[in-house]
Structure formats: C-alpha cells, structure tokens
Amino acid sequence: MTKFRDEPADVTIQNTDRPFRGRVWDVHNDTILFAGETLHRHYIAHPGAAAVVALDEDDQILILQQYRHPIRERDWEVPAGLLDVPGEDPIVAAQRELAEEVDLQAATWDHLLSFTPTPGSSSEVIHVYLARDLSHVVTDYVREGEEAEIVPHWVSLDDAVSAALAGQFRNGTLALGALAAAEFLRRERAA
Numbered sequence: 082m083t084k085f086r087d088e089p090a091d092v093t094i095q096n097t098d099r100p101f102r103g104r105v106w107d108v109h110n111d112t113i114l115f116a117g118e119t120l121h122r123h124y125i126a127h128p129g130a131a132a133v134v135a136l137d138e139d140d141q142i143l144i145l146q147q148y149r150h151p152i153r154e155r156d157w158e159v160p161a162g163l164l165d166v167p168g169e170d171p172i173v174a175a176q177r178e179l180a181e182e183v184d185l186q187a188a189t190w191d192h193l194l195s196f197t198p199t200p201g202s203s204s205e206v207i208h209v210y211l212a213r214d215l216s217h218v219v220t221d222y223v224r225e226g227e228e229a230e231i232v233p234h235w236v237s238l239d240d241a242v243s244a245a246l247a248g249q250f251r252n253g254t255l256a257l258g259a260l261a262a263a264e265f266l267r268r269e270r271a272a
Contacts, residue, residue: 095119099126105163106203127205131174132161134193134258135185135212140266142241142259143183146232155232158252161207171195171208179212181222183233187212193261198253209258211265238263 093114100123101108107126112119135143144157162178164171172190179185191211198205224231236244242263245256 123202125203125205127203128167129164129171129205130161130207131164131171131178132159132207132209132254132258133175133179133187133212134159134209134262135179135183135187135215136238136262137215137235140238141235142238142262143185144234144236144241144255145182146234148227148230150227156252157234157250158255159209159258161254172210175208175210175212180218180220182224182228182231184218184220185212185215186218188214188216191265193258193265196253196257207254209254209261211262238266 094111095114096112098110099107100110106128109124109126111122111124113122114120137143143160145160146155146157148155160178160182162174162181164174166174172192175190176186179187189212191213193209193211195206195208197203198207238259241255241259244250245259250256
C-alpha cells in the first residue's frame with residue numbers, strides 16, 4: 082500500500098485580524114506569503130468537534146434528527162459537539178456529547194477517523210469515534226434550543242451505509258462515520 086499523508090506547510094503569515102468574533106467561532110483575515118505571492122484569506126477559526134457512531138449489539142446505529150439553521154433542514158446526524166474546553170481530548174468531548182444528547186455511555190471506544198469537512202474555509206477538525214457496549218446514564222444536562230427537539234432513531238448500520246451511498250442524507254459526519262464503522266467492523270470480524 083502506498084503511504085501518503087497530509088503534510089504541514091511552512092507559510093509566512095504577514096498579518097492577521099479577526100473582523101468577526103462569534104460565540105462559537107471567529108472569522109480570521111490573514112495576509113500570507115505563499116510561493117512568493119501575497120494572498121488574503123478569510124476563514125473560520127473553529128475549536129474542532131467530536132462525533133459518535135453509537136452502535137448497539139444488533140449493529141444498529143443511533144442517528145438523530147435535528148434542525149440546522151444554515152441549511153434550513155432537520156437533518157440526520159450522529160451525536161456530536163464542539164471541543165468546548167481549550168486543549169480538551171476529543172474522546173472526552175465524544176463521551177460527554179453521547180451522555181448529553183442521548184443519555185448513553187459506552188464501555189468500548191475506538192477512534193474511527195478525523196477529517197476536515199471544509200478545509201478551504203474552516204480550520205475545523207472532526208474526530209469520529211465508535212462507541213459500543215452502550216448503557217443508559219443519568220445526567221443533569223438540560224437540552225436547549227435545537228437540542229431540545231432532537232429525535233433519536235436506531236437504524237441498521239447496513240441501511241445507514243446504503244442511505245449514505247444513495248444520497249438520502251447529506252450530513253458528512255454521519256456518512257463518513259457509518260462508512261468507517263462498517264469497514265472497521267468488517268476488518269475486526271475478518272481478523
């Protein structure tokens with residue numbers, strides 16, 4: 082197998098400012114020197130996120146329907162949330178989100194993948210974990226805003242993969258998470 086990976090780039094940042102500061106993320110305006118040329122780039126400075134493919138003993142994946150204002154839809158997704166604390170380990174955030182969003186905890190955790198959903202416009206990295214050996218947990222977390230209307234649903238992992246490939250939903254984290262979980266289980270069971 083050919084080995085390839087993303088590589089850090091040494092780019093000179095000549096100037097940076099933040100024309101917008103938000104509750105969750107800021108917009109940066111950088112002036113950079115790249116290949117001898119001065120370029121101006123705006124991007125969202127994002128703290129990152131963690132997502133959970135929660136799988137029960139029957140290979141059913143937990144998906145959530147939640148309103149997302151930028152796309153004006155109630156999309157299907159997996160439990161996920163921001164890395165709220167600077168320097169927070171993504172698996173800790175994933176465990177917190179699973180408990181807060183659906184009152185579950187998992188005894189078995191595996192890292193599936195990390196990806197940059199929009200590298201041309203955001204610094205966001207989403208870390209996706211497979212959570213198994215699930216059990217109910219009681220939390221004092223109060224779901225507000227869009228989270229107050231989350232609709233949980235269990236669907237077979239095979240159906241989630243088929244739905245992703247058929248374009249039945251567009252949430253990238255759900256699609257990548259389902260595909261990665263299916264491949265993870267295939268390899269685990271073949272070993």
